[in-house]
Each structure stands twice: as C-alpha cells, then as structure tokens.
Amino acid sequence: MDAEVDLISIPPDEELYKKQYYSISIVAKWFRVNNSLLRFWENEFKILKPKKNKKGDRFFRPEDVKNLQIIYYLLRQKKLTISGAIKHLKAHKENTEVNLQIIHSLNNFKSFLLELKTNTEK
Template sequence: MPYKEKKIEKLYYSIGEVADMFKVNTSLIRYWEKEFDVIKPKKNKKGNRFFTQGDIENFHLIFHLVKERGMTLKGAKQKLKENKEDTENNFIVVSRLQEIKDLLLEIKDAL
C-alpha cells in the first residue's frame, strides 16, 4: 500500500489570504471585522490579524448575505443576531445545491 500524506489544514490565515479567498480588498475584511462581532481574529504583538477556520466560515456567511443576497450590513447584523443557526443552515443548503448544479453542468458539458 503506497504511503499517503495527510492533507494538512491551516489553523490560521492572514488577512491577505482571507481577502484572496473572497476576491475582495483587505480593507473590506478589516471593516467587516469591526462591524460584525462574530469575527474575532487573533492578533500578534505587531497587530497582524490571524483568522481561524471559524472566522472564515463567518466570513462566508456574511459574504453570502451581503454580496450574494444583497442585504445591507444592518440587515445582515440583525439576521445573524436573530437566528444565526437558521441562516447557517440555509447557507449550507444553498452551497450544496450550487455544488450539485456545478457538477451537473460539468457532466452536461462532457456529454
């Protein structure tokens, strides 16, 4: 049996990496950090931000609400405060449906 290396997941992501993931400027990441209390990055002595996987998931949720669904920041904050669990579940369902759609389109193009 051949040796298989385990995929190593990062514990912390820099602000530049997070900005690249969402294709936005780092200033937007800093702004959302101030606006939404669910994002709490670790900071070193120099003040560099290091985001955890939980922060990244919260960014996905905020990005979905603000950029994809067109909600205002105030509306997104209220939605996250009122029923964050339902919002997360809806986001997961939408993400999975998008993955299925992409897969089906890929299969269609292969035919």
C-alpha cells in the same frame, strides 16, 4: 446571483481545517475583497474575532472564514445593509448557516451536472 457565488473561492472544509490560521491577505483573495473591507467587517460584526499578533497582523481561524462566508452571503448576495445583516445574524444565525450550506451543496451539484452534461455531449 450565480455569478457572485462563483466569485468566492474558499477551499473545501477538509482543506480549510488543515491549518489553524490564515493571513488576512489570503482570506481577502478568497473573497476577492480588499484587506480593509475585512478589517471593517471585523469592527462591525462581533462574530469575527481574528487573532492578532504583537504587530497587529490579523490571522483568521477556519471558523472566522465560515463566519465571513455568512457575512458575505448576507451583504453581497442577499443585499442586506450592515445593520440589517447584524439584526439578521442575531435572530437567524443558525438558519442562515444551514441555508448557506444548502446553497453550496446545490451549487456543487449543479457544477457536477453541468460537467456531466459536457462530458456526455462529446
């Protein structure tokens, strides 16, 4: 599970909220998934509402990226099915957001401690 957490590379909130929209290709790179998977998740999960231009290109708001983090967590880390993740979001969205924030904080703290350990061993 720790290995999968490290796979996604979403910028910190301060940086994420500097822009209003991100293209689907950038967001897909952050999550290391195909654009088609993001489009599929958009159709399945009502909380994803990327803006589309006249051409049909999708642009994700920072809120959409945060919702994608929750979806990724439920599907890839908790190994829920799509229908299970949808039910979970309906019943426990706020708790899941809090849990995800705690997991990220703990992972950041773990990285800090590992870096500290590496620096003190030199």
